[in-house]
Amino acid sequence: MVSEHITSSGERPLAFDEATRTRERQFWLGLYEQMLTIRLFEEQVNELYMSAKMPGLAHLYSGEEAVAVGVCAALRRDDYITSTHRGHGHCLAKGAAVDRMFAELLGKQPGYCRGKGGSMHIADQESGNLGANAIVGGSAGIATGAALSCKRRGSGQVVACFFGDGALGQGLLYEAMNMAALWQLPVIYVCENNLYNEYTPNRETTAGDMLARPRAFGIQTEEVDGQDVRAVYAAAVRLVERARRGEGPAYLQCNTYRFYGHHVGDIQRSYYRAREEEEWWKAQRDPLKILSSWLREQGLAEERHFAEIERRVRALIEAGVRFALEAPYPDPQEVAQHVYA
Amino acid sequence: MSMPSVSSAASAPQAPEGWREITLGQAIREALAEEMRRDPRVLLLGEDVAEAGTPFKVLSGLVEEFGPERVIDTPISEAGFTGIGVGLAMTGMRPVVDIMFGDFLTLAMDQIVNQAAKVHYMSGGKLKVPLVVRTTLGATRRSAAQHSQSLHAWFSHVPGLKVVLPSTPYDAKGLLKTAIRDDNPVLFFEDKMMYQLKGLVPAGEYTIPFGVADIKREGSDLTIVATSSMVQVALAAASALEQLGISAEVIDPRTTSPLDKQTLIESARKTSRVIVVDEGYQSYGVTAEIAAVINEGAFYYLDAPVKRLGALDVPVPFSPVLEDLTVPTPDAVVEMARTLCGRA
Numbered sequence A: 001m002v003s004e005h006i007t008s009s010g011e012r013p014l015a016f017d018e019a020t021r022t023r024e025r026q027f028w029l030g031l032y033e034q035m036l037t038i039r040l041f042e043e044q045v046n047e048l049y050m051s052a053k054m055p056g057l058a059h060l061y062s063g064e065e066a067v068a069v070g071v072c073a074a075l076r077r078d079d080y081i082t083s084t085h086r087g088h089g090h091c092l093a094k095g096a097a098v099d100r101m102f103a104e105l106l107g108k109q110p111g112y113c114r115g116k117g118g119s120m121h122i123a124d125q126e127s128g129n130l131g132a133n134a135i136v137g138g139s140a141g142i143a144t145g146a147a148l149s150c151k152r153r154g155s156g157q158v159v160a161c162f163f164g165d166g167a168l169g170q171g172l173l174y175e176a177m178n179m180a181a182l183w184q185l186p187v188i189y190v191c192e193n194n195l196y197n198e199y200t201p202n203r204e205t206t207a208g209d210m211l212a213r214p215r216a217f218g219i220q221t222e223e224v225d226g227q228d229v230r231a232v233y234a235a236a237v238r239l240v241e242r243a244r245r246g247e248g249p250a251y252l253q254c255n256t257y258r259f260y261g262h263h264v265g266d267i268q269r270s271y272y273r274a275r276e277e278e279e280w281w282k283a284q285r286d287p288l289k290i291l292s293s294w295l296r297e298q299g300l301a302e303e304r305h306f307a308e309i310e311r312r313v314r315a316l317i318e319a320g321v322r323f324a325l326e327a328p329y330p331d332p333q334e335v336a337q338h339v340y341a
Numbered sequence B: 001m002s003m004p005s006v007s008s009a010a011s012a013p014q015a016p017e018g019w020r021e022i023t024l025g026q027a028i029r030e031a032l033a034e035e036m037r038r039d040p041r042v043l044l045l046g047e048d049v050a051e052a053g054t055p056f057k058v059l060s061g062l063v064e065e066f067g068p069e070r071v072i073d074t075p076i077s078e079a080g081f082t083g084i085g086v087g088l089a090m091t092g093m094r095p096v097v098d099i100m101f102g103d104f105l106t107l108a109m110d111q112i113v114n115q116a117a118k119v120h121y122m123s124g125g126k127l128k129v130p131l132v133v134r135t136t137l138g139a140t141r142r143s144a145a146q147h148s149q150s151l152h153a154w155f156s157h158v159p160g161l162k163v164v165l166p167s168t169p170y171d172a173k174g175l176l177k178t179a180i181r182d183d184n185p186v187l188f189f190e191d192k193m194m195y196q197l198k199g200l201v202p203a204g205e206y207t208i209p210f211g212v213a214d215i216k217r218e219g220s221d222l223t224i225v226a227t228s229s230m231v232q233v234a235l236a237a238a239s240a241l242e243q244l245g246i247s248a249e250v251i252d253p254r255t256t257s258p259l260d261k262q263t264l265i266e267s268a269r270k271t272s273r274v275i276v277v278d279e280g281y282q283s284y285g286v287t288a289e290i291a292a293v294i295n296e297g298a299f300y301y302l303d304a305p306v307k308r309l310g311a312l313d314v315p316v317p318f319s320p321v322l323e324d325l326t327v328p329t330p331d332a333v334v335e336m337a338r339t340l341c342g343r344a
Helices: A018-050 A065-072 A088-094 A098-105 A140-153 A165-169 A171-182 A212-216 A229-244 A275-284 A287-297 A303-326 A332-336 B024-038 B062-066 B078-090 B102-122 B152-156 B169-181 B230-243 B261-271 B286-301 B320-326 B330-340
Strands: A080-082 A159-164 A187-193 A220-225 A250-255 B019-023 B042-046 B071-073 B094-098 B132-137 B162-164 B186-191 B198-202 B214-217 B222-226 B248-252 B255-257 B274-281 B307-311
Touching: A018 A065, A018 A088, A018 A098, A018 A229, A018 A287, A018 A303, A065 A088, A065 A159, A065 A187, A065 A229, A065 A250, A065 A287, A080 A140, A088 A098, A098 A303, A140 A159, A140 A171, A140 A187, A140 B078, A140 B102, A159 A165, A165 A187, A171 A187, A171 B078, A187 A229, A220 A229, A229 A250, A229 A287, B019 B024, B024 B042, B024 B062, B024 B169, B024 B198, B042 B078, B062 B071, B078 B094, B078 B102, B102 B132, B102 B152, B102 B186, B132 B169, B152 B162, B152 B186, B152 B255, B152 B274, B152 B286, B162 B169, B169 B186, B169 B198, B214 B230, B222 B230, B222 B261, B222 B330, B230 B248, B230 B274, B230 B330, B248 B261, B261 B274, B261 B286, B274 B286, B274 B330, B286 B307, B307 B330
Parallel strands: A080 A159, A159 A187, A187 A250, A220 A250, B042 B071, B042 B094, B094 B132, B132 B186, B162 B186, B222 B248, B222 B274, B274 B307
Antiparallel strands: B019 B198, B162 B255, B214 B248
């Protein structure tokens, strides 16, 4: 997906002919489309949940789209990711299909995990997704082990380990980072700092300087505006290429914001964050608006491009939801299948 | 392939052709070395596994043969390196993780119980976790409460895990090779008092399937179901009972998950009296599960309720005088058997 004409800084290359402009337009509109897909997917999840069609829990990724899309755009399809309980965006950005995602969320048989994983445990081996994880920080070991496996096999693959700022409270992350640094493993720890550990601001939970923690292990560390997909992508490209060259692990902190609550039912949020704060982020820091504004300013895309993308994505989402609603539930016999391989 | 002899005495004057007498520790090492030669995906990792060969010296020499890339010393971080084992297993390797003392499994519980055990099921059968966690159980080393527990029942309780409890060098080698080839997470518990236990092992290749109990000694009056080092306790008790005219059958399930219910039930139906001996805490333990299996499968054949004998429900104390009281002994089994058979 990455064209050599797209500079890793995301800025215009010097030679700027029409073919280059077209490739650049296609690349960034492609990322815009992915972000919009996640946004509209999550809006549908919200509706499915509120209308009691979706069981269980739903943790929406809206507002954080630039992180998943920017990082996954820097990855190959055979690179691995591990994800979180807020993982729909990671799965989609890594290559999962909308219809099978919806089916999994509804507990249906054609879902990615035959309805056995649900929202918080979606895995898709074909797109390199080793799984969402409902234990905060729980995948740090898995991601690091996958990176050791890549190194052992000499496969040239890298691993992106997504987690939220809440995982900074978990010891496993530091055990894993210690070993990743000692053994120079190709893993990028992607911290989605959305400011809240579930219902608690992270200033109340996280001592000292977040970035000093990975640095203490000698891990290459970067911090980016997680609402700007160009910044996320540029940093991810640098860190992924570095890891692929065998230069070891990295830590990428993406400062972002979740537009909704911890989960869909978290409606009364005033006791931990102000409505004005939420409105400011939605109005000023929406990753979709930031990218589309830039594309317009650069003259790279105009209204018809966005309208066309929106039409396409809405049709995809609509078809995906319909597919999932009409899909069968798993056969009761499946309850005892897949306990053991 | 059946075993010619199981006794720890194992002087074995008539060893079959090609069989050798080795210790349980050597059997473990042989199994690991053979599997590592056979399959380059097999890796060992854990604390002090390389040059030190672990405190029990079970892995001595492996790093010399396979190098530090495959025999990997980790930091002291059980959750971290067990998690790394899960990730290795999910992506094409076959790791054997060494948790030095079974008590330290507590530090890796999330990685074993929430991650390794669940991945295959949660992914609808797409992902596999061919991970072996080797660790210890057993008291009586005067190591006190944080180095002496037998926690295998916890893991037998969790679907998605397999739990192995070898009691002889022969079983240890054959079961460990099976564990490494299994596509599921396997907890492999070695009693730390048994590493020097000697027994006969064939020179050639063999494996032992999971879920197949072994009749360590045949008998007709009473069944003693015993696990791990309690097999030796049961065999010693059976010899003493023989002097009293009581013929005891000793059954070793070898794996508590999967559990060979059929062999247990058949033996109970044959003898009509059962004692279950295990070194885990008695309450809510392996003895309770096996007793329930026998009650459900052989109730109308039983002459008395199934009796059980586990470790005392106390943290294992340090003082030798106290520690020895916590573990089932041959005398305790004999006493229970005599009562059960009406020979008290």
